[in-house]
Amino acid sequence: MKRYDLITFDMGYTLAYFYPSEEELFLSALRSVGLEIDPGAVRQARNTAWREYFxxxxxxxxEATEERDRMAEAWIMAQTLAHCGVHDQGLVDVVCKASKAVFKAPGAVRLYDEVPDVLKTLRATGLRLGIVSNWSWDLHEYVHMLGLTPYFDVIVGSARVGCEKPHPRIFAEALQAVGVPPERALHxxxxxxxxxLGARAAGMDALWLDRAGAGGHPDCQSIRDLRAVLEIA
Incomplete structure (x- = not known):
C-alpha cells in the first residue's frame, strides 16, 4: 500500500527559482524605469517592506480577490520605494508593471534540474500532486509558463485562498480539492x-527541502534534492 495519496510542493525555491536572482530581477525592473538605487539599500528596503506586510x-x-492582491503588491512596492527614499507615488504603478514584465520574461523563472523527472516518476505511480504556495494571483500563469500544469491535480496560491502559509487553511484547501485526508498527504x-510547521498544523506529514544543507531543524526530516522524495513516497 502506498504511504501517501497526495504530495504537495511549495513553488518558489522548491520547484522553481528566479534567474539570475530575485534581487537582480527587481533591480533590473527599477533600472528599466530610470531608478538607480544601491543594491544593498534595495535589499534592506524590500526585506523591511515584506516584514511589515506579514x-x-x-x-x-x-479577502481573496485579484483587486486585493494588486493593492497588496502596490503597498509593498510603495513601502520598498519609500524605504529607499523614493516618495513619488506616481512611480508605484510604473514600477509594479515593470516588475511584472521582468519577472515574467522568458527564462526569469526556471525549474530546478531534477523537477521534471521527479514529477513524471511520481505521476507514473498514480500519486496525486499539488502546489501549495504563498504566491500572487498569477501563480497558475507561472505554473503554465514552466510547463508544469499537466502534472498537478490542484494548485493553491495564497492570494486566491485568502491566507498565507503557515495558516493550515491553505493546506486544507488542497486536501479538500482532491478529497484526500491529511494523514495520507505529504508537503x-x-x-x-x-x-x-504549516503542513503539520493541517495534519499532514512534511519534508523540509534544505538545498544548501544549512541544517538546524532536527525535529523534521530534511532532504537536499527532490529526487530523495522518490525513496520516501
Missing part, C-alpha cells in the same frame, strides 16, 4: 516555518 496580516485571513517546501 506583520500587518499577522497570520489572519484576508515539501524550503521554509521550515511556512511549509513544515
Amino acid at each position: 506583520a500587518s496580516i499577522g497570520g489572519t485571513t484576508f 515539501i517546501g524550503d521554509s521550515y516555518e511556512a511549509d513544515v
